[in-house]
Amino acid sequence: MLNNDPMTRPYSSVINPKMLTTPLSHAGNSDIITVTKPYLPPLEEFIPYLEQIWENKQLTNNAYYHQRLEEALASYLGVPYISLFANATVALIVAMQALRVTGEVITTPYSFVATTHSLLWNHLRPVFVDIDPVTCNINPNLIEQAITPQTTAILPVHVYGYPCDHQAIARISDAYGLHTIYDAAHAFAVNDNEGSILRYGDLSVLSFHATKVFNTFEGGAIISHDIKTKRRIDYLKNFGFADEVTVVAPGINGKMNEVQAAFGLLQLKYVDEAIARRQEIDRLYRQGLSDIKGLRLLASYVDDNQFLQSNCSYFPIFIGEDYPISRDELYEKLKQKNIFSRRYFYPLITELPMYRAIPSSNRRNLPVANQMANEVLCLPIYPGLSDEDVLRIIDELVV
Numbered sequence: 001m002l003n004n005d006p007m008t009r010p011y012s013s014v015i016n017p018k019m020l021t022t023p024l025s026h027a028g029n030s031d032i033i034t035v036t037k038p039y040l041p042p043l044e045e046f047i048p049y050l051e052q053i054w055e056n057k058q059l060t061n062n063a064y065y066h067q068r069l070e071e072a073l074a075s076y077l078g079v080p081y082i083s084l085f086a087n088a089t090v091a092l093i094v095a096m097q098a099l100r101v102t103g104e105v106i107t108t109p110y111s112f113v114a115t116t117h118s119l120l121w122n123h124l125r126p127v128f129v130d131i132d133p134v135t136c137n138i139n140p141n142l143i144e145q146a147i148t149p150q151t152t153a154i155l156p157v158h159v160y161g162y163p164c165d166h167q168a169i170a171r172i173s174d175a176y177g178l179h180t181i182y183d184a185a186h187a188f189a190v191n192d193n194e195g196s197i198l199r200y201g202d203l204s205v206l207s208f209h210a211t212k213v214f215n216t217f218e219g220g221a222i223i224s225h226d227i228k229t230k231r232r233i234d235y236l237k238n239f240g241f242a243d244e245v246t247v248v249a250p251g252i253n254g255k256m257n258e259v260q261a262a263f264g265l266l267q268l269k270y271v272d273e274a275i276a277r278r279q280e281i282d283r284l285y286r287q288g289l290s291d292i293k294g295l296r297l298l299a300s301y302v303d304d305n306q307f308l309q310s311n312c313s314y315f316p317i318f319i320g321e322d323y324p325i326s327r328d329e330l331y332e333k334l335k336q337k338n339i340f341s342r343r344y345f346y347p348l349i350t351e352l353p354m355y356r357a358i359p360s361s362n363r364r365n366l367p368v369a370n371q372m373a374n375e376v377l378c379l380p381i382y383p384g385l386s387d388e389d390v391l392r393i394i395d396e397l398v399v
């Protein structure tokens with residue numbers, strides 16, 4: 001049944017995605033602006049995919065669309081092997097199992113809870129290291145001093161899609177014989193001079209959650225670099241089955257189903273346009289907000305170098321003491337104006353009950369992460385956000 005409620009109506013019913021870069025005027029100045037809205041392709045284009053699934057009668061277990069999406073994504077992202085998952089959280093849990101990570105894992109407190117929850121689900125001990133104020137990513141200069149004889153891996157996050165200092169991290173992991181698993185949940189289609197940043201580390205984990213740049217409603221993936229590792233990951237996400245009668249590990253059910261995979265194939269047709277519109281919004285925000293006292297932006301990852309590509313998945317701003325009101329007052333003020341920003345990532349993971357007793361969670365160990373968490377506000381950014389709405393948000397911030 002079609003949803004005619006304008007508040008929850010899918011974006012595609014308001015704006016033709018083929019015109020993403022020129023949103024229709026009536027889509028502008030909407031009453032309520034949420035921090036994000038999922039991108040949805042035209043519904044009628046999805047029907048033939050569903051008809052095919054009904055005909056195939058294979059709903060899951062590495063069927064037709066699953067295989068096609070793995071091929072299409074590997075080619076689009078420029079990576080050798082990809083294993084699709086039901087979501088990124090289960091993919092992170094499986095990534096640790098695939099590499100037989102044990103003991104302690106060095107990671108960042110400045111992320112979504114799933115990053116470190118994946119360690120607890122594997123009975124691994126997180127060791128938190130502070131972040132770099134320029135990128136909000138783990139500070140590689142602080143990693144070495146956190147290594148103990150129990151350390152077996154590093155779990156950095158490309159926060160907001162900003163690339164980690166992969167060279168410094170690789171130097172440390174090579175020297176100490178550690179695995180590196182990147183939480184790349186925010187890093188779909190982010191490229192540096194040589195290609196996708198997903199090629200770094202042993203494994204990278206993507207999220208295709210509804211709110212992400214590329215979504216399959218729920219979904220995720222692990223990028224690996226050799227066929228042996230891909231096979232092990234594929235066994236682990238399918239209960240450990242290597243063939244009909246051989247179970248090689250106590251695997252889990254982490255499989256992506258055919259409806260999600262088919263939807264992903266259709267989404268892929270639109271993802272470049274969706275990212276292009278995000279980049280336009282990013283530019284508009286930067287023009288409007290770059291000179292406000294007490295308000296700091298992260299440096300743009302996109303510069304004139306055509307090889308760099310940011311996906312503009314988030315637009316974080318940082319509210320310092322020189323700004324006339326506090327971060328939380330600004331958050332409330334925007335809410336009063338029907339603009340719903342989000343404090344990603346606040347509270348810090350290390351402030352949560354299951355992590356705060358860990359010695360490395362001590363605030364004195366994490367001054368930058370604590371400051372960033374107290375100052376950050378993520379502004380609305382999604383392909384259907386009109387120029388008028390971006391200007392309306394900027395107007396509220398210019399004080």
Ligand SMILES: Cc1ncc(COP(=O)(O)O)c(C=O)c1O
Pocket residue numbers: 087088089090111112114115157183185186206207208209219220
């Ligand atoms: C950094 C990070 N890691 C992991 C996840 C978990 O992804 P999923 O919702 O697909 O399980 C998310 C967000 O949703 C995230 O932002």
